[in-house]
Amino acid sequence: MGLFGSDSGNKTKKGPVFSKPVDPDWVLTPNGGFFSFLDLDPEAYNLNGAGGIYLIWHGGVRPEWVFAGASTDLATDLHDAGENAEISYYEQSGGLFVAWALIKPEFRQGAVKYMEEFFTTLVENPGSYGNNTQAVPITAPTAKKIKPKRQPKP
Numbered sequence: 001m002g003l004f005g006s007d008s009g010n011k012t013k014k015g016p017v018f019s020k021p022v023d024p025d026w027v028l029t030p031n032g033g034f035f036s037f038l039d040l041d042p043e044a045y046n047l048n049g050a051g052g053i054y055l056i057w058h059g060g061v062r063p064e065w066v067f068a069g070a071s072t073d074l075a076t077d078l079h080d081a082g083e084n085a086e087i088s089y090y091e092q093s094g095g096l097f098v099a100w101a102l103i104k105p106e107f108r109q110g111a112v113k114y115m116e117e118f119f120t121t122l123v124e125n126p127g128s129y130g131n132n133t134q135a136v137p138i139t140a141p142t143a144k145k146i147k148p149k150r151q152p153k154p
Contacts, residue, residue: 021137024053024101024111032144037096038082042075050074052102053111055119055141056087060094067123068115070108074100086123099141110136 027045029035037056042048052074056067067087071077078098081087090096103111109129114137115121116128 021114021139023139024103026055026099026101026141028099028141028144030146032146034097034099034141034143037078037098038088038091040078040082040098042078047074047078047100048076050102051105051108052100053108053115053138054078054081054098054100055115056081056096056098058090058093058096063094064090065115065119065121066090066096067125068112068119068121068128069125070112070128072105084123090122101138107136109133111138114138 049072051072053068053070054074054077055065057063057065067081067084069077069081078100088096110133112125113129113133114135116125117135118137119140
């Protein structure tokens with residue numbers, strides 16, 4: 001599991017205090033790029049019943065964050081987001097892309113609050129967090145250059 005370790009049963013009474021954004025270990029394509037949102041098959045990535053957060057954005061000349069969400073079933077929620085006309089509208093602005101991270105339930109709403117407030121998403125996600133939710137600062141997804149493996153010399 002990504003953000004803040006695994007569910008090992010060690011429960012603390014007070015959560016961590018974050019001083020700077022943490023990388024939640026965004027899932028990227030095998031070559032280190034981003035998934036095309038509307039072409040994504042969440043079941044192919046075993047997201048049925050997987051909990052975490054996700055972030056959708058559009059490309060183009062001026063890319064913008066479109067939607068942030070937390071989920072207990074990423075496959076279902078990504079399908080629902082794909083059927084949302086407000087979100088899919090931005091496909092025409094250079095394509096839609098998505099990244100997700102598998103994080104512990106207690107940090108999901110705070111991560112969404114941070115994304116909505118600091119990344120400034122275009123489509124509101126009502127009820128994604130409560131009034132007393134503490135924002136959990138996370139980094140935005142970043143493409144990573146994967147170095148090709150060297151072929152052994154004959």
